[in-house]
Amino acid sequence: MELSKNFEPQAIEKYRYKDWLDKGYFKSVPDDREPYTIVMPPPNVTGVLHMGHCLNNTIQDILIRRARMQGKNACWVPGTDHASIATEAKVVAMLRERGITKSTLTREEFLAYAWEWKEKYGGIILEQLKKMGCSLDWDRTSFTMDPDYYKSVIEIFVRLYNDGIIYRGLRMVNWDPVSKTALSDEEVIFKETDSKLYYVTYPFADGSAGGITVATTRPETILGDVAICVNPDDERYKSILGKEVIVPIINRKVPIIADDYVDATFGTGALKITPAHDKNDNEIGRKHNLKSLNTLDPEGKFTSAELVDDTLSEQVLSYNGIDRFVLRKQIAEDISAIGGIQKIEDYKSQVGTSERTGAIIENRLSLQWFMDMKKFINAHPEIAKAVSSEKIKFHPAKLKNTYSYWMENIKDWCVSRQLWWGQQIPAWYDAEGNFYVAESLEALHNSKPETRNLNLTQDEDCLDTWFSSWLWPMEVFKGISNPGNADINYYYPTTTLVTGQDIIFFWVARMVMAGYAFKNEQPFKDVYFTGMVRDKQGRKMSKQLGNSPDLLGLIDQYGADAVRFGVMISSPAGNDILFDEGALEQGRNFNNKMWNALKLLKMWEARMADSGRMTDDSNDPVNRQLSTNNFALLWFENRLHEVKEEVGGLMDQFRLSEALKVIYSLVWDDFCSWYLEWIKPGFEQPIDADVYKKTVEFFTELMQLLHPFMPFVTEEIYHLLEERNDDLMVKEYSKGKPADVKILAEGALLKNIISGLRDVRNKNQIKPKETISLHIQTKEKAVYESIETILSKQINTASVLYVNEPVSGTITTVIGKDKFYIETSQPLDTAGQKEGLEKELAHLQGFLAMTEKKLSNEKFVQNAKPEVLELERKKKNDAEMKIKVLEESLEGFN
């Protein structure tokens, strides 16, 4: 078989994925094995794959593939989220392009367009995940608006309403004027914004001179002012408390009131009160029984509709329909024209924006549905404890605090959204404004027959997306719609959740709540939080910066395995990862390295000597090979045991990038650079069949160990190494064995000596092809017996001899406790060598002094643990011995 020069991923990935799929390896049904369950955080139904998904899903695939290979029943559930705001915004934009405005459509017409859009673009991202090799159980693909799912969300809403947890109320909410909906507090992101602080004077109403000056960033709300508020202890204003002032332009008389809330040190110490447009003003307004005058419509444009008690001038009426930010400047100018502006300062303030649309949030008084979170949590005390008690483990653990803090300071959740795409709120209103909550109109009529005669209309609004996604780990197994079914009983609680720490409140915390409240059980055992994927300079990936790489392009260019390697190699849990294409290159190179090792083995296979040919003839090259390779085989076998153990421990602790590093180094360094070179037969010589067989076994084990990280290349090599009837992805790991530390130490010594002598060759400019004669002066000749042939091959010696005295005319070096003399035809750099030995000696003398200082410290000898003390003595002895050897060697130069 002719293997390509380099690993060529494209064709292999396609074929391998299809093969796995066809064989049903991704499928899971309940059985007797231990389940390992992951529910994928459902991406937005119209989303496309980006680096965040890539990282997140690679991690999940690694965990799920490992669990599968451990013999567990691995189940990874895919799906998408209807993502009401984001999707509706996209549909609205699509309609606008076609010249259709949402307001001209009925709800049914709009939803028809939305579903059409969902069918067309929904799930693209799931197809893209296949390219990454994700081993998802596609038969279980779920969507948060599937019929059963929809019903479950409604059912939960009704249940919570009946329990008195969900209520309807007129509250100040976060209003997104772009999508024209209320938002929960979590959906508001505060951003530092440059703005201006306007100092506006309100003249006294009684005509007396002067007035009161307030500082405001929002002149556009002035027409809704109902009072001016100062701190009761503020001496400057005590005398004018209770006086009235005139609101500029609209000429409304408003009182000067006092409230502790006002900070006398900020601005002028006087605050204008606009209860309709600010949360705190609203509070003060309620306390002081003030009117609330709304001056902005749902789109954030001025409206005078509520200003019925005022005399509206032409000027005020002319503001109607003007956008809030245009109006801000306009009103500032108009007040300035009548001399009402004292000064304007530059000012930085935190401005709330919509998480989805980026629009600046307005505070708006509106009737919404809320969930009383304190009441809800108090009804289920496990919710607050689950994370702090580590019943649910967070990785990294530091995020526990974030979770607890949020739980302890939780506020009511606004669950209604003024959108159509989502679960419509199951509440019906009669003509008198009474409302009824039920799972359906029919259910309502059945439970309350008197409602049959009423003319009822359903609430137009739908529920927050997170009010459906919080049921995800349950409802993907029909845990709400069909409780007690075989799937939910088997797969729930799920094992691990992998998600971004940015949605810890939105989603993770709420799933914990839902799990305990509706299933009386935690939703998952471990949560692995990923950080954010940033670019090389540490900037967030964004469309504006253009630093968001085209993932599918990268997969085409480097291969899926290389991309997976690249995102995993430096991404400890919870840390942001800096995306660097160099890491992908490293992954691709790694593929090639393994591919070439495979090619080497295939070459050997073609020239393999039959084991049966073994004779007693020690001159037979194959016979000789087996005995000398004995050490290499033993050593690598034990290295394998050691690393398997180490990797297992790291994976259990979710230290995935470290596990990958360890495997990478085992494959590249230990297997390719050391082991394969040690057993490599001489030019055109055959390899012993047993050595070859063993090597194939090692290679197979390496591929198995690496498989969860790089599934395609490992599966391919697995099949190319030997004819197989099974597949690597479902090959169970064998039980680990303890490593023999003595063999490992010998291997380490051998590597040390080889490196040391190669360094000597390098420094003395001995060409690689030039052979040397090596003389070893050692007291423990036995140590070298098993490694001599390997050593000889690796540093290209003509002969290895053991001596008891220095050999003159050679290059001397000291490694460990032994002296090595290299005989070469090259002219000797005596001075250079002497310098090298002196440098080494100085270093050792420093080291010795340090150990001596410690050992002569009585307190150290008294207090240190015996093993520490013993180690220190050994260090001292070793150093002394080496110094002696070095000094002897240096004598040769005098």
Place this chain on the structure above:
RNA sequence: GGGAGCAUAGCUCAGCUGGUUUAGAGCAUCUGCCUUACAAGCAGAGGGUCCGCGGUUCGAACCCGUGUGCUCCCACCA
């Protein structure tokens, strides 16, 4: 304003219970090699005030205090 975390080689990070040969890895850099698997490679090397200061200890990258710088979360004084 409140809280959490971080600071180790040029970069990204390990360093777990304070002692493990006077601090490790990968990438990058430098030197030498087209050695019959691999130049996307091989062999080797250099590179550190473990952020500053103080303390605890026989012993500190690690513990404590303090300063500085950065990151994140929460709150939102107009």
